[in-house]
Amino acid sequence: MIPALMGLSYLGLALLALAKFGHFREVFARAPSAAQSRGLSYAGSLLLATVFILCGQRFGWGYGSLVFMGLASLSGFLCIMNLSFCARLMPGAMWVTGSVSALLALNCY
Secondary structure, X not given: OHHHHHHHHHHHHHHHHHXXXXXXXXXXXXXXXXXXXXXXXXXXXXXXHHHHHHHHHHHOHHHHHHHHHHHHHHHHHHHHHHHHHOHHHHHHHHHXXXXXXXXXXXXXX
């Protein structure tokens, strides 16, 4: 379950990063529209909230919140490294991470 939550956390933070003008322009070589930026921001926030709820339900709310913060910290570090050194690969990394996380989550339940 932890790898699935880790992947979903990475995906949520990557969506939030792409909601920002500079990161979006660096990855896609064009500016995002206001609707794209808003949609990416809402999707990332919703995904992170979902990961928090899943952590709370799976591990209990006291320990689950700590697990969530650890996952979010590690995912944030990976997003920063991805955007710093190979930003053009971000969409592919997001696609692979989302697919693998969904498969892992389905196998856990």
